[in-house]
Amino acid sequence: VMLKDAVPVILLATVGSVVAGYVFGRVSLLALTRIEDAASSTVVQFAGTFAVWIIADKLGLSAIITIVVYAITIARTAPRRMSARRRVSTYSVWESAVFVLNVLAFVLMGLQARSIVGRLSGDGQGEAFLFAATVLAVVIVARLVWVMGYVALIRQFKRFDGEGQKRDAPTFRGAVLVGWCGMRGLVTLVVAIALPADFPGRDPIVLAAFAVVLGTLVLQGMSLKPLLRRLNFERDTSIDREVAEARVAIMQAALDVLS
Numbered sequence: 001v002m003l004k005d006a007v008p009v010i011l012l013a014t015v016g017s018v019v020a021g022y023v024f025g026r027v028s029l030l031a032l033t034r035i036e037d038a039a040s041s042t043v044v045q046f047a048g049t050f051a052v053w054i055i056a057d058k059l060g061l062s063a064i065i066t067i068v069v070y071a072i073t074i075a076r077t078a079p080r081r082m083s084a085r086r087r088v089s090t091y092s093v094w095e096s097a098v099f100v101l102n103v104l105a106f107v108l109m110g111l112q113a114r115s116i117v118g119r120l121s122g123d124g125q126g127e128a129f130l131f132a133a134t135v136l137a138v139v140i141v142a143r144l145v146w147v148m149g150y151v152a153l154i155r156q157f158k159r160f161d162g163e164g165q166k167r168d169a170p171t172f173r174g175a176v177l178v179g180w181c182g183m184r185g186l187v188t189l190v191v192a193i194a195l196p197a198d199f200p201g202r203d204p205i206v207l208a209a210f211a212v213v214l215g216t217l218v219l220q221g222m223s224l225k226p227l228l229r230r231l232n233f234e235r236d237t238s239i240d241r242e243v244a245e246a247r248v249a250i251m252q253a254a255l256d257v258l259s
Contacts (some may be wrong), residue, residue: 017056017065024052025073032074033081038089041082045090046097064191097184105189106213112193113210116203126183129203132211139212140182140220147179148172173231180227183216 029050035041048066056066079087120128151170192209195202 013061014065017062018253020056020059020061021052021066022073023050023130024055025070028052028070028074029081030037031078032078036086037085038086042093043084047095051244052114064187064194068187082132105186106190107194107211108193109206109213112206116207117202125208128207131204133207135208136211136215139184140216143182144176144179147175151175173233177227177233180220183220184213185217249257 012134030047031039031044031048049070052070053063053067056063082090116128117125151172151174154170188209194208195205201204
C-alpha cells in the first residue's frame with residue numbers, strides 16, 4: 001500500500017471516528033436524561049460504551065478515537081443534565097471500573113513487554129531501548145514546550161488587549177507545573193496494545209508506549225511534590241469560594257420554596 005493511498009483513508013477514518021463519537025454521544029445524552037433510576041442509568045452507560053466500540057469497529061473506524069470523543073461529549077454536558085443522586089452513583093461505579101481496567105492494562109503491558117524484550121536480538125534490544133527513551137524524552141519536552149508557548153501567547157494577548165489584571169494572566173510557574181503533569185495512562189496502553197500482531201514495528205511501539213507510561217508516572221510523579229515546593233505556589237482558595245457559593249445557592253433555593 002502506497003503512502004499516498006493510505007493517507008486519505010487514515011484521514012477519512014479519523015474524521016469519521018470523531019463525527020461518529022460526537023453523534024453517538026449526543027444520542028446517549030438524550031437517552032440518559034430520560035432515565036431517572038441510578039442503577040438503570042449506569043447499566044445504560046456501560047452498554048452504550050460497548051455498543052459504540054462494536055459499531056465503530058464494524059464500520060471500519062477507529063474504535064479508540066470514537067470512544068474518546070464519545071466520552072468527552074458525554075462528560076462535558078451530562079453533569080448538568082443528571083441529578084446529584086445519579087452522578088454520585090455513576091461516578092463511584094466508573095471509578096471502580098477504571099481502576100480495574102488500569103490494573104489489567106498494566107498487567108497485560110508488563111507481560112507483553114517481557115515477551116517483546118525476549119524476541120529482540122542483542123543489537124535489536126539496544127535500538128529498541130534507545131527508541132523508547134527517545135520517545136519518552138520527546139513526549140515530556142513536547143508537552144513542556146507546548147504549554148509554555150501557549151502561556152506566553154496568552155500573556156501577550158492579555159497585554160495587548162488590556163483584559164483583566166496582571167494576576168489574572170497565567171503564570172510561567174503554573175505553566176511549568178502543568179507541563180510537568182503529563183503522566184500517561186490507560187489510553188496510551190490501549191492504543192499500543194490494540195495494534196494487530198502483524199503490524200510493522202509493533203514490538204518497538206509497544207515497548208515505547210510502556211516506557212512512556214512508566215517513565216512519566218515514575219519520573220514526573222515522584223518529582224511532582226519537590227517541584228511544587230520549589231515553585232512555592234500560594235494557597236488555592238477556589239474550593240472554599242465554590243463551597244460558599246454553593247451554600248448561598250442552597251439557601252436561596254430554600255427561601256424560594258418557602259416563599
